[in-house]
Amino acid sequence: MVRKLKYHEQKLLRRLDLVNWEASGGNLAEVRALRRYRVGRREDYVHYKALARDVRALARRLRDLGPASAAFRARCAAALLEKLHGLGLVNSRHSLAVCESLSAAAFCRRRLPCLLVKLRMAQNLRHAVTFVEQGHVRVGPEVVTDPALLVPRAVEDFITWVDASRLRQKVLDYNQERDDFDLAA
Numbered sequence: 001m002v003r004k005l006k007y008h009e010q011k012l013l014r015r016l017d018l019v020n021w022e023a024s025g026g027n028l029a030e031v032r033a034l035r036r037y038r039v040g041r042r043e044d045y046v047h048y049k050a051l052a053r054d055v056r057a058l059a060r061r062l063r064d065l066g067p068a069s070a071a072f073r074a075r076c077a078a079a080l081l082e083k084l085h086g087l088g089l090v091n092s093r094h095s096l097a098v099c100e101s102l103s104a105a106a107f108c109r110r111r112l113p114c115l116l117v118k119l120r121m122a123q124n125l126r127h128a129v130t131f132v133e134q135g136h137v138r139v140g141p142e143v144v145t146d147p148a149l150l151v152p153r154a155v156e157d158f159i160t161w162v163d164a165s166r167l168r169q170k171v172l173d174y175n176q177e178r179d180d181f182d183l184a185a
Contacts, residue, residue: 131167
């Protein structure tokens with residue numbers, strides 16, 4: 001029987017998960033990627049690694065199919081490349097070789113804060129994550145507060161500021177594009 005933790009012990013162990021703890025040896029690249037892309041939860045990055053591994057395995061299986069199933073291989077390879085290109089994970093739809101080099105970093109680059117930096121709506125990832133968490137950004141009509149949102153290519157053009165956002169008002173003031181009707185509101 002274990003005694004109940006005191007308040008200061010709970011506070012120290014708040015971010016430590018003793019159930020799913022893994023050895024820290026050999027994950028230096030993972031920690032570097034978590035810092036580089038400002039991934040808040042390690043579980044998200046683990047999911048990205050698993051997805052990338054599955055895509056690489058599927059591409060390897062399609063590549064290794066025999067010549068008897070060439071039509072099936074071409075059809076499945078085209079569908080896989082079209083899906084990955086639509087998600088923005090690969091740049092070309094021509095070869096399965098790009099699928100075999102897919103990494104978890106490609107998923108991290110499609111997260112909303114990374115796209116905010118790419119679209120020059122934020123100076124760096126730290127500010128972009130803050131803007132998303134505070135509710136200043138919307139994707140289409142929906143206000144997004146989760147920085148782990150993966151944005152496909154088709155939706156990338158619909159990333160804007162929320163109408164009532166102070167950041168949007170500052171940008172419009174700076175560009176001298178603010179409407180008189182917005183001033184009254």
